Amino acid sequence: MTDLGTMPFVLRRGGNAALSQLGAELGSLTVFLDTRGRDGDVVDADVSVLLLDESGKVRSSSDLVFYNQPIALGGAVHLRDKVQPEPGTPEAEEGWSSDVVTLELDNVPDDIERIVISASLDPALGETFGDAAAIRMRMQRTSDAADLLVFDIEHASDELALLFGEFYRRDGEWKIRAVGQGYAEGLAALIGAHGVEVAPDDAEPDDADIEVHDGPADADDTGAESSSSADAADEVVAPSSQDATPTEPGGGDGAVPPAVDAKGEQETSSSRPARKGVSVRRAARAPRLPADWNASIPADDGTDWQPARLFPVAGIGSGEEQERRATSALLAVMSTVREFGSALTTRCGAPKGAIETFVEVPFGQDEEAYRPDGVVRVTRGQKTWTALVEVKTSNGKLDATQIDNYVNIARSKGFDAVITIGNELAGGDAEHPVAIDRRKLRKVGLHHLAWDQIRAEAVLAARHRGVADATQSKVLHEFLRYMNHPRSGMGGLGDMGSSWVRVRDAVKAKTARANDKAIGEVSARYDELVQHLAHHLTGLLGVEVLALPPRDTPDHASRRQQLADSGLMFGRLKVPGAVDVVVVGADVRADKVSASVKVAAPRGETRAQTRINWLLRQIPEEASDSIRVEAHLAGPRATSTAALLGKARQDPAILLPEEQREIKAFTVSLEQQLGPKRAAGAGTLIGSVKDVTTNFYADVVQHLRPWSDKRG
Secondary structure, three states: OOOOOOOOEEOOOOOEEEHHHHOOOOOEEEEEEEEEOHHHOOOOEEEEEEEEOOOOOEOOHHHEEEOOEOEEHHHOEEEOOOEOOOOOOHHHHHOEEEEEEEEEHHHOOOOOOEEEEEEEEOHHHOOOHHHOOEEEEEEEEOOOOEEEEEEEEOOOOOOOEEEEEEEEEEOOEEEEEEEEEEEOOOHHHHHHOOOEEEOOOOOOHHHOOOEEOOOOOOOOOOOOOOHHHHHHOOOOOOOOOOOOOOEOOOOOOOOOOOOEOOOOOEOOOOOOOOOOOEOOOOOOOOOOOOOOOOOOOOOOOOOOOOOOOOOOOOOOOOHHHHHHHHHHHHHHHHHHOHHHHHHHHHHOOOOOOEEEEEEOOOEEEOOEEEOOOEEEEEEEOOEEEEEEEEEOOOOOOOOHHHHHHHHHHHHHHOOOEEEEEEOOOOOOOOOOOOOOOHHHHOOOEEEEEEHHHHHHHHHHHHHHHOOOOHHHHHHHHHHHHHHHOHHHOOOOOOEOOOOHHHHHHHHHHOOOOOOOHHHHHHHHHHHHHHHHHHHHHHHHHOOOOEEEOOOOOOOHHHHHHHHHHHOEEEEEEEOOOOOOOEEEEEEOOOOEEEEEEEEEOOOOOOOHHHHHHHHHHHOOOOOOOOOEEEEEEOOOOOOEEEEEHHHHHHOHHHHOOHHHOOEEEEEEEEEEEOOOEOEOOOOEHHHHHHHHHHHHHHHOHHHOOOOOOOOO
16 A cells, blocks of 8 residues: 555546555545635535446435435435634635535445535525635545545636546446536536436425436446446546536536437427426425424333333442443443444544444553453454543543543553543533543544433434344334433433532622633533533434534633623534524523524515515414514614514514614524523423423424525
8 A cells, every 4th residue: 555644645637546545445534525715705515426326327316415315325425514614713714614525435335336526506696616716625534534635626617516526436446536527507417417307496395306217328328437438547538418518617518418318319398207306406494303302201101010121220229330330231232233333433533343342351551450441342354443431420520540541551552542431521612521631642532422422322323313133223222211211320411510509699699700610610511501402402303413602702711701791601503404503592690591593584675574474484383472583684783673473473564674674684582481400300400491492493493494585
């Protein structure tokens, strides 16, 4: 294998390289599509991936991966969230952003010959890739984030869709080719050229689905590159005349020729059967909560018969016994249920492979004996990844000295990571609940998995993504039942900390100061609460919900100051597909908790009354009348009108602005009383925030969709 050092391989347009030469022998890759706008603006591109067979076409609807369908082949191809640099960095100021695709090439079936990576722009934005200051594709090895390859695309002009590159098979191995061709007509032309039936522009997104040509392709209808031409030479092959013509960056008309049937005759609109197709409009529907999200689990069936359990809670005594049972149960399920085990280990940098787990393995270090709670070993081909595991349950706290010793053991043994597990979450600006000298972590990863996060991954696998083996699925459901039992010690975030009552009283008395240690502890614990909410919604919705800091107080110091000065705490939740982030707040002085979401108003020539009616129609009748609707007005001053939902439904004109000012956005919010107690459950801050957030999502957020002007 070629030693590339630390510098990525530079690929030029039309060039290719074997992945084995780049050090990607495990086939687990992360592809970044980077764009930089001019004058600091971000290029709002959407990534799509096409999985093509030997004919150069998709096999079925599942072979198109895009914003409406981000996962294919059981997770072997996964479209991730857009990544933006940290605020204040040069990359952020220059307008860089990255779209991310993860690939597990070893899990791609043999009949997929090519994987095409592309991006497109919404025509309604009035921008093309020629407006971007820079465009590039990067490839990393997923296991250690090592940069393997970079490809800069130059001279883009009027393209609305751009083929960045493609992975293809050659002599039993995967190779990558830099393409850099574009389509002036956009995403519809790109996917249509690869066998995807595209819906008419005015198709409703709810009524549109994907269909592909199922008839046999004739000898000439082989797509942008036939398998025979790919075998003949490693060069970019001109697309077939029967496909939409991609334009090279800098020119080309991108005309789409008429369709041709299997006999080589041109089809007419009357000879083709009517079919539905994929809508290329941006996805605009948030994931739905299950109908029984607020039901008790398991439901009370009125019987005293106790079913036998795979993980019994009877006999759990001391904290040490609780930790031993939790460790053994978790590690056993990780090695038994592959989907669940891989979901956890890959988050810690491990490759996907066979998982072995061990408990209480003894080690010697500096003439001292140590016995970590467990060891996880993942084997993939010739590579072995090993991690030490330390587990805490209930109120157990991780000990920095102990974790430091385990890091030293891992370094001396050549292990890859140390994993800590417990009910703690990393609050404030910390990446881990305990601080370890970062110099020791250059070769050993330190990762933390909260029980909340582990529970969310178990629910995702058991109830949403599915477990292939029925017996393993039963094991995972039993483990979930064990986790949810109060005696398991895996309950997650349990309270607001010992400083909560003192801080609450000081904030109300206006005697709190930002430099008080207790203020920092409560502010950090609220950050943990927002993470707890994200994991809770992840399990309910079946998508990964992310916890984000507030826009106006992105660092922990500013959040401490805000709590001391005004008694306010905020966090944000990003739900894939939702109309915007959900802001979760607590007002300690007013004893209120809230959840809110901002919705951009319809654009164009629509009247203010039409914009108000458009929003109100989306909120279901059963939603609480106490929901607040605020209309933000355009102009130099930040002014608005507001009304409760019940009043606005009776008289929508109550939200109309004076002087016919334009409504540019709405904020919809729900408030309820803050529970004063420090613990979790009813009557507490944690319980209040959890209730208001989940109810607000169920009543409002999951029903809201962004404006779509169907007149165009």
